[in-house]
Amino acid sequence: GQNIDQPTEMTATEGAIVQINCTYQxxxxxxxxxxxxxxxxxxxxxxxxxxxxxxxxxxxxxxxSRSKGYSYLLLKELQMKDSASxxxxxxxxxxxxxTFGTGTRLQVTL
Amino acid sequence: xxxxxxxxRHLVRRRGQEARLRCSPMKGHSHVYxxxxxxxxxxxxxVYLQKENIIDESGMPKExxxxxxxxxxxxxxxxxxxVRGDSAAYFCASSPxxxxxxxxxxxxxxxxxxx
Numbered sequence: 001g002q003n004i005d006q007p008t009e010m011t012a013t014e015g016a017i018v019q020i021n022c023t024y025q026x027x028x029x030x031x032x033x034x035x036x037x038x039x040x041x042x043x044x045x046x047x048x049x050x051x052x053x054x055x056x057x058x059x060x061x062x063x064x065s066r067s068k069g070y071s072y073l074l075l076k077e078l079q080m081k082d083s084a085s086x087x088x089x090x091x092x093x094x095x096x097x098x099t100f101g102t103g104t105r106l107q108v109t110l
Numbered sequence: 111x112x113x114x115x116x117x118x119r120h121l122v123r124r125r126g127q128e129a130r131l132r133c134s135p136m137k138g139h140s141h142v143y144x145x146x147x148x149x150x151x152x153x154x155x156x157v158y159l160q161k162e163n164i165i166d167e168s169g170m171p172k173e174x175x176x177x178x179x180x181x182x183x184x185x186x187x188x189x190x191x192x193v194r195g196d197s198a199a200y201f202c203a204s205s206p207x208x209x210x211x212x213x214x215x216x217x218x219x220x221x222x223x224x225x
Contacts, residue, residue, distance in 0.1 A: 004152075033213075033214075035216075040221075041218065041219070042114075042201060042216040042217055042218045042219055043153070043201070043216045044216070045213050045214075045215065048213060087152065087153065089153075097143070097155050097158055097166060098143075098145075098153075098155065098214060099155065100145075100152040100153040100154070101152055102150075102151060102152040103152055
């Protein structure tokens with residue numbers, strides 16, 4: 001079976017740094033995606049990791065360790081607009097079908 | 111370049127009626143995916159289609175649900191005899207090919223409410 005775990009909720013302060021973790025156990029692995037989803041809206045692509053290491057893109061970075069089945073999304077200089085759900089998804093290798101975690105709801109406070 | 115277009119955005123149906131959700135993929139994308147998101151749950155894969163072909167429908171309920179992607183026109187997700195439990199957000203996504211690592215782009219979603 002496929003199993004992807006993320007914390008349900010997190011709270012952080014504006015201007016701070018937050019790390020959202022994701023662990024996975026899947027039958028196959030062809031890469032890991034992070035999406036951002038605001039309430040009532042579509043998931044929007046943030047990052048893709050297929051090799052171990054850190055990928056940096058502006059205020060957002062994503063890390064992958066395939067041997068540990070672990071990824072994290074790092075958000076720096078948090079802004080109020082970053083309040084959203086962050087979805088971890090694994091491409092299990094079957095025609096780009098993604099398996100999603102339940103998402104982490106991030107609340108950014110003043 | 112328009113993104114993935116879905117309609118209707120919101121749909122209300124009474125129990126027993128049919129719901130039809132449409133999806134036009136991004137220009138140049140020939141692969142379409144449907145996902146369902148129940149309240150407070152993650153996105154769940156339903157079906158993967160290419161033009162005129164269903165490639166993987168392992169996530170589709172066995173009854174009442176069907177999907178198509180005809181040669182001309184949008185992909186359609188059809189739910190017959192809807193029940194309250196079908197109330198959810200249905201997201202369509204598309205990608206240019208099925209090669210590993212291709213980013214999948216999501217539409218705005220169709221919110222189905224069954225009353």
